[in-house]
Amino acid sequence: MRGDHECWPWLGPRRGTMGYGGFRLAGKLINASHAACLAVHGEPPPGAPYALHACDNPLCCNPSHLRWGTAADNALDKSRRDRGPHKLSSQQAMEVIALQRSGVKQMAIARLFGVSPALVSILVRGRVRQHLAVPSK
Numbered sequence: 487m488r489g490d491h492e493c494w495p496w497l498g499p500r501r502g503t504m505g506y507g508g509f510r511l512a513g514k515l516i517n518a519s520h521a522a523c524l525a526v527h528g529e530p531p532p533g534a535p536y537a538l539h540a541c542d543n544p545l546c547c548n549p550s551h552l553r554w555g556t557a558a559d560n561a562l563d564k565s566r567r568d569r570g571p572h573k574l575s576s577q578q579a580m581e582v583i584a585l586q587r588s589g590v591k592q593m594a595i596a597r598l599f600g601v602s603p604a605l606v607s608i609l610v611r612g613r614v615r616q617h618l619a620v621p622s623k
C-alpha cells in the first residue's frame with residue numbers, strides 16, 4: 487500500500503503517446519487521473535476541465551496530487567517546471583519539415599530535436615507559427 491503523499495501509479499492500459507492511464511467508462515475513453523480527480527474532487531468548475539498533476543507523473547492517480555485547472559494553468563505548470571515540448575527556431579522548423587518530406591519518421595525527428603512527436607506532427611501539418619520561439623515571416 488502506498489502512502490497518502492506518494493504517487494499512486496495507474497497499472498492498467500495507457501492511452502496515447504503521453505503515457506496517461508485510461509479506460510472506457512460508459513463507452514467513452516477517459517484518463518485515469520481525470521476519473522480520480524472527478525471521484526474525489528467532484529465535477530470540474532466551469533472552464534477548468536483538466537486534471538492537473540502536482541507531481542508531474544502522468545500515471546499518478548493520487549487525488550491529493552490532482553487538481554482541476556485550465557489549459558493555461560497546465561501550460562504555466564509546464565513552463566515553471568521546464569517540461570513538455572521545447573520550442574524551435576524557424577530554421578529548425580524548416581529542417582523538421584524537410585526531414586519529414588524526405589521520409590524520416592516523425593518519432594525519429596522528435597528525438598533528434600528533443601521535442602514531442604505531437605509538435606513534429608503540428609509542424610508538418612503547417613501549423614508552424616504558434617510553436618516557434620522566433621516568429622516566422
